[in-house]
Amino acid sequence: MSMNMMESDSALSIQWAPDSFRINGKPEIILCASLFYFRIARAEWRSRMEQAKAFGYNAIDVYFPWNYHEKREGEWDFSGERDIEDFLKTAAEVGLWIIARPGPYICSEWDGGALPAYLFAKEGMTLRDNDPAFLHEVSRWFDRILPLIQRYELGRGGTVIAVQLDNELDFYDCSDPHGYIAALRDMALNHGIQVPLIACAGQGGLREASGFAEGVVPTCNFYPNDLDPEFEQKVTAYKNELAARGLPLLVTETNRSHFLLRRLLSCGTKLLGPYLQVSGTNFGFTNATNNWGKPLAFMTSDYDFYGMVSPEGRIRDEAYEGRMLHRIIQAYGSSLAEGKPALNLSMVVGGTKNTAVRQSLELKQGGNLLFVTNVGNQTEEISLRPGSVQKDIKRVCPAGECAILPIDVPLGTWGLSGTLLYATAELTDVKQTSSRTVMVFHTERAGEIAIRLDERYEAETDTSNMWLTEEGDLLTISFTADCISTCRIQLNGGHLLELIGMKRTDALLLEEINESGNIVVGDKKTYDLEPRTMENAWSTSRIDPSASMSGGSPIALDKADFLENQGFYRGYAWYEASYKYPAHESLQGVLIRQGSDVVSLYNGLRYIDTVTPGGGSRYVPVSASGNAYDAGNVENTGKKGGNGGSGGRSGQFNARVEIWGHTNFDDARLPGLRLNARKGLTGLTAVTDAKNITSNWRVLRTNTRELQAELIDPGLDDRHWPLVSFGNWMSPDHPAFEYYRRSFRAGEDADSWTLHFQGLQAVARVFVNGMEIANANPFDPYLDISAFVTPGETVHISVFLERVLGLPAGNVLVYEGSAAAEWKLSAAEEPELLRHAAGSRIESVLTEMPLMLEPGEMCWLYGMLQDSNDGAGWRVFVRGSNMKLTIFFNGQLVGRLWTPGGEARPVMTGGDPDSFYLPGAWFCEEEGKEGNELTIMLEAVVAGATSVLEGLAFIPTVTQILKEKGGTAG
Secondary structure (H helix, E strand, O other), rough: OOOOOOHHHHHHEEEEEEHHHHHHOOOOOOEEEEEHHHHHHHHHHHHHHHHHOOOOOOOOEEEHHHHEEEEEEEEEEEOOHHOHHHHHHHHHOOOOEEEEEEEOOOOOOOOOHHHHHHHHHHHOOOOOOOOOOHHHHHHHHHHHHHHHHHHEEOOOOOOEEEEEEOHHHHHHHOOOOOHHHHHHHHHHHHHOOOOOOEEEEEEOOOHHHOOOOOEEEEEEEEEOOOOOOOOOHHHHHHHHHHHOOOOEEEEEOOOOOHHHHHHHHHOOOOEEEEEOOOOOEEOOOOOEEEEEOOOEEEOEEOOOOOOEEEEOOOOOOHHHHHHHHHHHHHHHHHHHHOOOOOOHHHOOOOOOOOOOOOEEEOOOOOOEEEEEEEEOOOOEEEEEEEOOOOOEEEEEEEOOOEEEEEEEEHHHHHHEEEEEEEEEEEEEEEEEEOEEEEEEEOOOEEEEEEEEEEEEEEEEOOOOEEEEEEOOEEEEEEEEEOOOOEEEEEEOOOOOEEEEEEEEHHHOEEEOOOOOOOOEEOOOOOOOOOOEOOOOOEEEEEEEEOOOOOOOOOOOEEEEEEHHHHHOOOEEEEEEEEEEEEEOOOOOOOEEOOOOOOEEEEEOOEEEEEEOOOOEEEEHHHHHHHOOHHHHEEEEEEEOOOOOOOOOOEEEEEEOOOOEEOOOOOOOOOOOHOOOOOOOEEEEEEEEEEEOOOEEEEEEOOOOOOOOHHHHHOOOOOOOOOOOOOOOOOOOOEEEEEEEEEEEEEEOOOOOEEEEEEEEOEEEEEEEEEEEEEEEEEEEOOOEHHOOOOOEEEEEEEEEEEEEEOOOOOOEEEEEEEEOOOEEEEOOOOOHHHHHHHHHHHHHHEEEOOEEEOOOOEEEEEEEEOOOOOOOEEEEEEEOOOOOEEEOOOEEEEEEEEOOOOOOEEEEEEEEEEEEEEEEEOOOOOOOOOOOOOEEEEEOOOOOOOEEEEEEEEEOOOOEOOOOOOOOOO
């Protein structure tokens, strides 16, 4: 069945059916490695592509992040490291097909999933939905990116074979997936895109991901437990669903193990797209925050899930598995590429339940490939019973193996007459010339190959570990894998058939079969990972940690506001505000409202603490730093009335806020994990009283989830209700539905009140003076009730609590105090930070490691690197504690690290949290020209503990030299 597309070179080049995907008329199995230009230095694009191709991959998938190219609204950049055309052109020159994924949303653990942060400040816009306002913004991006992609489609001078619309929409609460995807489809078609349009399902929701919009192909992303014994059943269900629509199964994302890819191949998958076989780096302020930390996690600058190629270009063991799988696919050619699942359980008669999967593919030209998968933890012995041989054949299956075994495969697949009846070894390679056919089989221990030839022959072996058995026209070749051995079969017509047996470890390293039929086995690539100590003169410049680095005048605000609302989308920001409170009070702490991602708080010049509130509120006791309130930071206003009255106190808060990254998911458990979440903070309160009101709540048990309005009436006579601690009524109900009521008197001089349901493991529906406020939950337990409180009067609180028995309801606190006012805001991205670093350098002093900073201190660290490691660069490991590092090299932000220590440090995930990469191409090699400066901003972020930078360890990276036409790394 041909693509339902306009007639064009691109359309005619790509065709499909339920059991085939044809490119230029040839059925293909597409092995596709994620390879992202925005995470790899431009000078390394070609070498990374060559590595992917050399280790078996014929395609790459690539996202195009909208916010990487539109740095500010209307400010576009497609030059230098952002030169998409050069990337697409290079991929075509290397010979890789491309799955292009322009979004508009890409996920990819990238800042905001690539949605520009200015969108989050647009009121009334619904992201990733059939909303005209959002689609208008998307059209501006598509107007830029789609013409570039279209120019490099297959048949038009490039190798793009598909374009993906959005990404895993089924994870998002899109109200109209059909309308949304159809709108994106129409934009693509209007821009002349003629290759297939696809939409991937992240958790199996084909309709939710694609809307089943006409002309858009649903694809699947699978991230299972690789050893799930029922995985094939799930995949087959999706295969059948797509086949009913006339479509092949295309897996656009999955785990990186080729063990799992083999299992997917057994189900008839035509596109195998393990995510991130080629790793990279989140350079700049491009990291995301997401929910991998249950719920909050910060993505590391290192972007590496340990696929085939490391961020600095080292080849890993999995790469050799990739090359082997590619060669197996090539060995069977189009017969495998058009194979379809055929469950032949009768061919396997032994083995325990641990050898769980017995899947087979019916080859197009006849015969089967039997996939025997051992998902257990011990070696199993199975018995095979091929239909054409009247005996059982034993086969040992190691744990974690998915063996691909031929059964009754016609030798006509390779232009010979006869049948490959069975083999207990995998057929890895086939090399053919006009006079010779070489077939390479491998196994862990011993193998057996049975063939039936339709012409006379003479056979011999060259070693004692291979022997022949002839029974009529049946020839059985048995061998052990102790060494490479060959059976030479001279056919009557003069053609030579060579069957070579070898051990699996040799087959993984097989480089080529030359024209003479000789096997070339290479060596596994090894690396020098011994750290080097760079001879470097380090210097530091201490800086005022509470002062802005923007270099410009701050803007005045009537009230604190999110950064995106003020046009700040990445980097650092500084909030300044004043506060007042009565002289008879003392500062207990500070309440941060809706803070994210990293908030370092100062009371004047005195450090309080650093927190990561995840977009929610957070109470920070002043005593957390071990510092008493410093009277030198306040003054007696001498004014009467208002906050403070006669002899009131005042002071200043300074908050340094870092946008680690906008979330790439949409998770309701934290405010900062919603896709449209904004950064910064919306208020600070000087807390003068932290009331614990956990005790003495009136309680009434009910049996319905329906709200009973009379039970939250402030005037209700509840004197007959029992008095208990909050959430402490022993109930036989599960879940329990209970009303709790309590009151407290508000302070006369305060203007800010916040409820904190500390340790809550329930859902609390909260009412103040009869007015519903909001729901408190375990992930967002703070509620601002200031608008419903009158100073000096009684505050009536009612809570409708829905509890799961056995889980705590926690404590209830009220933070009372004075809200900060007279706000000022400034911000700095990479250019401003670098200017500040350059201006501070004149006051720098020589420094030796270890370098220590007191809580809240900051400094710039400078060092000049003299060695580029012959242009290959370095992986740099940081040893230290309680410290954040923002690392620049030659004017580029190369990494952000947060060393272990402190409760505020979130889960760091996505790659190595302790190191960063310096690309060799970014070193300055011009003689006599200064450069190669490492500039690091250090922040001591743990209250009450000294921060230590013990040192940096430099590990050399190695430039990979690859043979043409897919040789191994050398």
